[in-house]
Amino acid sequence: MFELAFIEQCADPGLEISIVERFIEAVGTNNPLAVSISSGNRVILPEPPTTPEDAMRLVERFVGQAVVRVGITRYPAGHGIADVTELDPAMLDACQNVRMGTELFGKVFRIVAHSNGNADGSTFADAVEAWGTGTFEGRYIFGDADPVPAHPPAEVVQDNVDELSGDEQPGVLAPAPEELDPNTAGIRVDLTGIPGTF
Structure with a gap:
């Protein structure tokens, strides 16, 4: 459907490229302007x-009245927004749609794998089904927390460990010198211009 170079350039790096290829082959379309609309069992077919x-x-x-999917990955247009003014036109750009879609599908895949106990043979099929319905085990899957965050929290790096006193510990930022003694701290906020002060 798409060249590997395009997929590698645009897909979320947190998802294996082989899974990305299978995902796009399973749910994708060649048309970045594709819009599908459904409400319950009804499919709305606009021009x-x-x-x-x-x-x-x-x-x-x-959006807000029906399930709207857009672009190459059939990205759920209403995901993560509270108002239509928050809709991002980038979802209709081919590369951005692949990035957004594979990032969200990566979370869906990890939720399903976590629920299954591991990424067994049925995980991909279950994840694709959850992507299509928006639900997994009776829950709205797009709103679930990612069991394996793609970007772990950054660690605090302390370079000068040798200079720490006995009370300080590596990884904890020491207070600024003026904060050690409140009596020697300088003026933080100048209130002299406010009527009725001083």
Whole structure:
């Protein structure tokens, strides 16, 4: 469907490229302006948009009233927003859609794998099904927390460990010198310009 170079350039680096390829093959479309709209068992078939502006108007019209999927990865347009004004037109750009879609699918895949106990043979199929329905084990899967955050919290690095006193510990930032004695601290906020002070 797409060249490997395009997928490698655009896909979320937190997801194995082999899984990305299978994901796009399973759910994807060649049309970055694709918009699919469904409500319950009903599928709404508007005239296919031919420009990003037309596609955005269609998305804005139906988000919040129906399930709207967009672009190559069939990204859920309403995910993570509280109002239609927050919709990001980048989801209609081919590369950005692949990035957004694979990042979200990566979370779905990890949730399913965590639930299954490991990434067994059925994990990918279960994750694709959850992507399509938006639910897994009766829950809205896109809103679930990622069991394995893609970006672990940064560690505090202490370079001058040898200079620490006995009370200080590596990884804990020492207070600034003026904070050690409150009586020697300088003025932090100048209130002299406010009427009624001093």
